[in-house]
Amino acid sequence: MSRMRLALSLTAALIGGAASAQAPRVAVDIAPVHSLVARVMEGVGAPDLIVQSGASPHEYSLRPSEAAALQDADLVFWIGPGLTPWLTDTLETLASDAVVSELLDAPGTIALEFRESALFEAHDHDDHADHDDHDDHGDEDHAEHAHKDHDHAEDAHDDHGHKDAGHEDHAHGEHDPHAWLSPQNARNWLNVIAGQLSAADPDNASIYFANAAAGRAEMETLIDEVNATLAPVRGGEFIVFHDAYQYFEADFDFPAAGAISLSDASDPSPARIAEIQGRIAEQAVDCVLTEPQFNSGLVATVLDGTQAKTGIIDPLGSDLEPGPALYPALIGNLATALAECM
Structure with missing residues (x-):
């Protein structure tokens, strides 16, 4: 795959000539999206990452250098206010002159509705998917879909202080924002x-589109590799720490049985924990997956008295070096961790 990337990058350079001296200044919200932007910009420039590795994007305090990157940006790429509600006002204040692209709203994006329940049914994805045509959108026509000065404050969910009391009092947007975990979306x-x-x-432009074409070919290879990794354990039952993985589940037809916490990672109620414990006991769940950013004690509580194994997954690739290689490594690591836990 690295040879293919080198060949296509060389082709892009021949087609487009030498890259211009002044690349656009680009800021990106989270590391997986930063990786995609960095892949497209290879040979021209590099984007700035706003939410640093290891931090939760749901709540974050900007460093001065990150605020400066937003203020200087010509373009901003972000998932949207459902993931980083705090960034909405910041973009309006610091990046008012930038072209802001909200990827969850981009044409062709598969968007899934939030799941509120602790336990999931296998058909949930089919019932809640919002497909905006799943063809190869994008080429030059996507330039006209640039979004500037979005006002999505009404969609932002700022409920991190709420407890999960029977699924009420959770204000969030219509769609689950963890859409980068679908390689089809990426x-x-x-x-x-x-x-x-x-x-x-x-x-x-020729370099950007040649890089995008190379990245799309790499994505197809990645999808094949993940399917091969998951094939021996497909059909196993697993629980996730927080409901961030339904895009991955839907892409690879490997649904989770439930989630300890909601998509926004708010604290679960005792009733929700009891539901999860019941599912583990009744259906002989094989694996409960935790995350490095969140409370491992909750997982220990859920696992108490069961035979289920536990593993660690990370939807943000916190232990990976930011850059073009992060995204495929992130998706590959998810598949490997799941397979090894089953």
Whole structure:
């Protein structure tokens, strides 16, 4: 795969000529999206990462350097206010002159509705998927879909202090924001990103689209590799710490049985924990997956008295070096951790 990337990058350089001296200044919210943008910008420039590795994007305090990156940005790529509600006002204040692209709203994005229940049924994805055409959108036409000065404050969910009391009092947007965990979405976003960059920097458009094409080919290889990893354990039952993985579940037809916490990672109620414990006992759940950013004690409580194994997964790739290689490593690591836990 690295040889293919090198060959396509060289081809892009020959087609587009030398990259312009001044690349667009680009800021990106989280490391997985930063990886996709960095892949498209290879040979031209590098984007700035706003939410640093190891931090939860749901709540974050900007460092001065990150605020400066937003203030200087020509373009901003972010998932949207459902993931980083605190960033909405910040973008309006610091990046008012930037072209802001909300990827969850991008044409071709598969968007799934929030799941409120502790336990999931296998058909949940089919019932709640919002497909905006699953064709190869994107090429140059995506440039016209740039979003500027979005006002999505009404969609932001700022309920991190709420407890899960029977699923009430959770204000959030319509869709689960963890959409980057679908490689199909990531594949589509590569063209969205190339379109926006090309609109801002036409001199390097051929490089951006050649890089996006290479990235899309790599994504197909990644999907095949993940399917091969999961094939021996497909059909196993697992529980996740917080409901962040339904895009991965839907892409690879490997549904979770439930989640200890809601998608926003708010604290679960005793009733929700009891539901999860019941599912583990009744259906002989094989694995409960935790995350490095959250309370491992809750997982220990859920596992108490069961034979289920536990493993660690990370939807943000916190232990990975930011850059073009992070995204495929992140998805591959998710598949490996799940397979090893089953």
